[in-house]
Amino acid sequence: MDGVAQLQKQLVDYTASLFQEGFLDEQFNQLQQLQDESNPDFVVEVVSLFFEDSERLLNELAKALEQKTIDFRKVDAHVHQFKGSSSSIGAQRVQKVCIAFRNYCEEQNIEGCLKCLQQVKHEYSLVKSKLETLFKIEKQLIAAGGSIPT
Amino acid sequence: MGISTESQFHVLAVDDSLIDRKLIERLLKTSSYQVTTVDSGTKALEFLGVHEDDQSNSDIPSVSPNTHQEVEVNLIITDYCMPGMTGYDLLRKIKESSSLRNIPVVIMSSENVPSRISRCLEEGAEEFFLKPVRPSDVNRLRPHIMKTKLKDQQEDKQENKEEELGKPEFQSREEKEEQQQQQHHHLQQQHSNGNKRKALEEGLSPDRTRPRYNNGLTTVV
Numbered sequence: 001m002d003g004v005a006q007l008q009k010q011l012v013d014y015t016a017s018l019f020q021e022g023f024l025d026e027q028f029n030q031l032q033q034l035q036d037e038s039n040p041d042f043v044v045e046v047v048s049l050f051f052e053d054s055e056r057l058l059n060e061l062a063k064a065l066e067q068k069t070i071d072f073r074k075v076d077a078h079v080h081q082f083k084g085s086s087s088s089i090g091a092q093r094v095q096k097v098c099i100a101f102r103n104y105c106e107e108q109n110i111e112g113c114l115k116c117l118q119q120v121k122h123e124y125s126l127v128k129s130k131l132e133t134l135f136k137i138e139k140q141l142i143a144a145g146g147s148i149p150t
Numbered sequence: 151m152g153i154s155t156e157s158q159f160h161v162l163a164v165d166d167s168l169i170d171r172k173l174i175e176r177l178l179k180t181s182s183y184q185v186t187t188v189d190s191g192t193k194a195l196e197f198l199g200v201h202e203d204d205q206s207n208s209d210i211p212s213v214s215p216n217t218h219q220e221v222e223v224n225l226i227i228t229d230y231c232m233p234g235m236t237g238y239d240l241l242r243k244i245k246e247s248s249s250l251r252n253i254p255v256v257i258m259s260s261e262n263v264p265s266r267i268s269r270c271l272e273e274g275a276e277e278f279f280l281k282p283v284r285p286s287d288v289n290r291l292r293p294h295i296m297k298t299k300l301k302d303q304q305e306d307k308q309e310n311k312e313e314e315l316g317k318p319e320f321q322s323r324e325e326k327e328e329q330q331q332q333q334h335h336h337l338q339q340q341h342s343n344g345n346k347r348k349a350l351e352e353g354l355s356p357d358r359t360r361p362r363y364n365n366g367l368t369t370v371v
Contacts, residue, residue: 027282034176042176049169080231084260085169088282 004146011137012149018134023127028090032150047131050089054124057082061117065110075113076105082120093123159295160184160221164194164228164240165258170281174227174258177288186221191228191235195243198223198250223253224295227279230259230266238270245274254294258283 018024035042083098097120104112171187230237260281267278276294
């Protein structure tokens with residue numbers, strides 16, 4: 001019982017810190033609220049889709065920005081998708097970089113775009129590892145017989 | 151048992167993003183809607199039973215079997231930004247279709263562009279949601295879905311009246327055909343489960359393999 005209480009606290013505190021540090025926003029709460037006994041893995045499923053999709057987009061972006069003649073519309077299209085998906089799961093810091101990224105696309109600013117690509121890769125890897133940690137704590141909690149506090 | 155007022159509504163959701171499809175599906179299911187998701191406007195039209203080449207034959211007034219809905223859809227919610235056919239293009243095609251124009255359409259977009267919003271509303275969209283879509287947005291769908299159902303019920307009532315009073319003098323060929331079909335099938339329906347539905351669907355071939363979603367039975371997509 002002690003173990004469960006501890007894990008619950010750990011989970012609550014960790015989640016709170018992610019919000020405080022701006023990694024996650026209200027939309028992530030919305031996702032959690034859509035999860036219930038009939039859909040117990042909803043958040044993990046959506047976030048997993050986000051990981052897959054993001055990795056694909058990052059590859060496409062890297063490729064597009066390596067071209068001799070950069071097709072900024074193509075780059076922008078990928079960033080638009082990335083902005084959308086990060087917004088849909090509440091990955092706030094990723095979304096913010098995408099907004100700046102799109103501005104550079106509009107200006108056809110190569111340096112700005114390359115800088116944003118690095119930034120978005122960085123923010124993405126941060127939020128990915130944070131979410132993976134979050135899910136690990138949840139798993140431990142459930143394995144210890146506890147339930148995820150709503 | 152009488153007429154069921156809580157028959158399940160079926161929503162068709164269109165979005166090229168897999169994540170957003172998953173989200174909207176979950177949101178809609180939490181509101182007890184039956185959901186079908188597709189990833190493009192073209193697939194949406196296919197699902198609705200519309201074949202694109204039929205659209206160009208605007209001089210054919212009667213409703214041909216190809217343009218009938220194969221499955222009843224009570225509302226269409228679509229993303230705006232999609233490759234190929236945008237949500238706006240899809241909206242236009244639906245409003246241009248005699249068999250589909252009464253289905254309420256809602257547009258979603260991640261971008262808040264006032265001119266885009268007003269263009270969609272002018273073209274006949276009921277609502278415009280900014281993404282990410284929230285449960286409170288989904289609540290706003292209900293009156294639009296109910297309005298169509300209510301309209302169907304009122305139309306059925308109207309036809310009942312006309313049956314008693316005799317047919318009105320001036321009717322277009324389409325209306326006459328529609329009414330004749332409905333009168334014929336309404337009699338058949340009276341001994342069925344009592345659900346009020348557009349009787350046009352009854353006119354479709356009996357060996358349809360697609361399940362029906364509009365008579366309160368739960369069917370899995």
